Amino acid sequence: MVSRNAHHPVLTTRVLNRATLARQLLLRRTPMTAKHAVSHLVGLQAQNTKPPYYALAARLDGFRPEELSTLMETREVARIVTMRSTIHTHTAEDVLALRPLVQPARDREVGVFRKGLVDVDLERLAEISRDLVEERPRTPKEIREALLEHWPHADPLALSVAARCLLPLVQVTPRGLWERSGQVALTTAEAWFGSSARAATQEDTVLRYLAAFGPASVKDMQTWSGLTRLRDAFERLRPRLMAFQDEYGTELFDLPDAPRPDPDTPAPPRFLPEFDNLLLSHADRTRVVPKEYKERTWKGNQAYRTFLVDGFLAGIWRPEETKAGATLTVQPFGTLTREQRTAVAEEAERTMLTMAPGTAYDVRFGTL
Secondary structure (H helix, E strand, C coil), rough: CCCCCCCCCCCCCHHHHHHHHHHHHCCCCCCCCCCHHHHHHCCEEECCHHHHHHHCCEEEECCCHHHHHHHHHCCCEEEEECCHEEEEEEEEEHHHHHHHHHHHHHHHHHHHHHHHHHCCCHHHHHHHHHHHHHHEECCHHHHHHHHHHHCCCHHHHHHHHHHHHHHHCECCCCCCCCCCCCCCCCEEEEHHHCCCCCCCCCHHHHHHHHHHHHCCHHHHHHHHHHHCCHHHHHHHHHHHHHEEECCCEEEEEEEECCCCCCCCCCCCCECCEEEEEEECCCCCCCCCCCCHHCCCCCCCECCCEEEECCEEEEEEEEEEEEEEECCCEEEEEECHHHHHHHHHHHHHHHHEEEEEEECEEEEEEEEC
């Protein structure tokens, strides 16, 4: 939305970059715990099992993968479909609070599959699914086959999607555990945590979003959350917020006491996993992704792992296990200076030491 106030201070792309990196714990590593970080970041994108671990390795000082894995085993965090209809790793508190908040988006998703759900009683479907998964965790295949017994002419995929959307289904361990994992098995959040859901308010979630991703527009938050019609929540909060605009006149909101570092603040290289929220949580991603690189982080529907140089997307990377140990291949999109190349190699080594301690490794610059 274009600003209604031409006198809002203008935040340049570089200012937005440094502010966002500071909120995302990517300007300098922090000693906070993994659980605190997952909460502060309002969850970690987790379409695949390893990205949350790499996301924290890029952000936390002294992080070890076992820390997050233990949180999953002790049911302090869990994997669940929330924002943008994608799997996120959230704290137990956020699973119970955020999943009901995004329910309108999940209801719209069910509507997309309505042709495969003709004559299906969705309320009855939710009841049957809840009974199944609360008796014991079930695989998606088991849920689908059980529902087909009641509605044999329905589309199997549509039945599975409906169950996932209508109920807050968490993926139980060992799925997602570091170097163990397992097949997807689901139960309800209430059964897994032994607590009832209590929906977060839009206003509280706006404040948390700005703390982790701001300064940001209404459309930015809608992109991150998958929700619509959030303008009213921002307007109710306007007296408590600061207003800015970007270089194109889009109105941005922010918390008064949130960090907005000097645009010349150094930003060391960082290696990010595929689907990292830094790259997915704004309608306008130019604060991190240069326009010329916009289409270079995806191939089909698969995202590449990315790395930052001077705070901006600069290339992609891939780890591989070999007989001799492990190799991390780095592919820059442009030319790096000697100093930048050295810094990227050092950060790659740190990533390998964190994620595969005791393993022989090699860092290479090449083509993926």
